Amino acid sequence: xxxxxxDGPRLEDVGKKRELVSAVTxxxxxxxxxxxxxxxxxxxxNSPENVGVGGVLLADRAK
Amino acid sequence: xxxxxxDGPRLEDVGKKRELVSAVTxxxxxxxxxxxxxxxxxxxxNSPENVGVGGVLLADRAK
Amino acid sequence: xxxxxxDGPRLEDVGKKRELVSAVTxxxxxxxxxxxxxxxxxxxxNSPENVGVGGVLLADRAK
Amino acid sequence: xxxxxxDGPRLEDVGKKRELVSAVTxxxxxxxxxxxxxxxxxxxxNSPENVGVGGVLLADRAK
Amino acid sequence: xxxxxxDGPRLEDVGKKRELVSAVTxxxxxxxxxxxxxxxxxxxxNSPENVGVGGVLLADRAK
Amino acid sequence: xxxxxxDGPRLEDVGKKRELVSAVTxxxxxxxxxxxxxxxxxxxxNSPENVGVGGVLLADRAK
Numbered sequence: 578x579x580x581x582x583x584d585g586p587r588l589e590d591v592g593k594k595r596e597l598v599s600a601v602t603x604x605x606x607x608x609x610x611x612x613x614x615x616x617x618x619x620x621x622x623n624s625p626e627n628v629g630v631g632g633v634l635l636a637d638r639a640k
Numbered sequence: 641x642x643x644x645x646x647d648g649p650r651l652e653d654v655g656k657k658r659e660l661v662s663a664v665t666x667x668x669x670x671x672x673x674x675x676x677x678x679x680x681x682x683x684x685x686n687s688p689e690n691v692g693v694g695g696v697l698l699a700d701r702a703k
Numbered sequence: 704x705x706x707x708x709x710d711g712p713r714l715e716d717v718g719k720k721r722e723l724v725s726a727v728t729x730x731x732x733x734x735x736x737x738x739x740x741x742x743x744x745x746x747x748x749n750s751p752e753n754v755g756v757g758g759v760l761l762a763d764r765a766k
Numbered sequence: 767x768x769x770x771x772x773d774g775p776r777l778e779d780v781g782k783k784r785e786l787v788s789a790v791t792x793x794x795x796x797x798x799x800x801x802x803x804x805x806x807x808x809x810x811x812n813s814p815e816n817v818g819v820g821g822v823l824l825a826d827r828a829k
Numbered sequence: 830x831x832x833x834x835x836d837g838p839r840l841e842d843v844g845k846k847r848e849l850v851s852a853v854t855x856x857x858x859x860x861x862x863x864x865x866x867x868x869x870x871x872x873x874x875n876s877p878e879n880v881g882v883g884g885v886l887l888a889d890r891a892k
Numbered sequence: 893x894x895x896x897x898x899d900g901p902r903l904e905d906v907g908k909k910r911e912l913v914s915a916v917t918x919x920x921x922x923x924x925x926x927x928x929x930x931x932x933x934x935x936x937x938n939s940p941e942n943v944g945v946g947g948v949l950l951a952d953r954a955k
Contacts, residue, residue, distance in 0.1 A: 641712070656735075724881030745836055
């Protein structure tokens with residue numbers, strides 16, 4: 578704790594995940610003033626069939 | 641925002657997902673009085689091995 | 704289960720909450736084909752100081 | 767409701783899931799004084815590429 | 830990580846919270862085989878106006 | 893979407909929230925390559941009575 582959950586689309590590049598986790602952790606350390614080691618970040622990748630924005634599935638938007 | 645997360649069993653039919661996202665978005669627009677485009681719905685599909693109701697896995701119930 | 708979590712701004716009118724829960728439950732019953740009694744909806748109300756859209760707090764936008 | 771969500775690493779052994787759900791449900795029944803049947807537990811399994819602790823992906827730690 | 834989130838009604842007695850966190854942590858240590866210190870439990874207390882079961886607010890059921 | 897949820901202790905200083913939301917949004921824009929305006933960050937503040945680390949409430953640790 579703090580725990581940070583990131584719900585987004587698929588992120589195939591592990592390098593992008595690595596940078597995301599590192600940068601978000603930096604921001605949390607600065608805001609909360611707690612040890613870096615306490616920070617947990619979880620990335621949740623969601624299929625375009627499972628996300629709707631404005632009432633429309635991303636899978637349908639892409640068409 | 642508003643963000644709506646729906647945790648349920650697997651939903652194989654994309655038509656059902658489409659209707660679910662649309663109807664839930666309608667309900668949120670009506671309640672919050674915010675633009676339809678602001679509404680995000682995420683469907684989370686869970687395996688029967690990963691859900692317990694009343695202390696029993698759904699995977700065991702189905703047997 | 705299914706569990707539906709709605710993260711939004713404050714919703715002061717309990718009548719709006721009542722309608723939101725009812726309509727979202729209707730949509731979930733139709734999509735999942737599970738009993739109405741199984742559906743759980745939780746509304747999470749968030750302060751404008753605790754929500755950022757596009758990197759800006761809603762509390763700052765309102766100004 | 768109550769709904770309990772467990773975000774962890776992969777848990778391959780269904781026997782461990784079964785015990786986890788049962789024990790967590792026992793604890794919730796005792797704390798809330800609500801019927802066992804009301805308790806819902808969802809296990810979320812996360813890939814080591816999608817979890818960062820202390821700013822480092824678990825996938826990188828394992829190396 | 831693992832992170833366990835418990836969404837329930839209000840739980841006024843801190844003793845019940847203490848026991849809940851301890852017992853849930855025990856169960857997670859046993860299932861995941863990870864150090865006790867890694868386990869994070871967050872209790873989320875929800876008002877009866879913000880929870881619907883079967884499409885009906887708990888606040889309305891209580892009446 | 894992407895949606896980022898930050899569960900932490902209370903954060904009284906709105907300036908810290910502002911910076912946290914901005915920095916986390918920067919990181920997400922870089923990782924996902926999506927418009928800044930799409931990013932939603934929600935900060936969830938938790939009481940020390942409602943968080944357990946290593947099976948012990950933060951409220952008890954502070955003593």
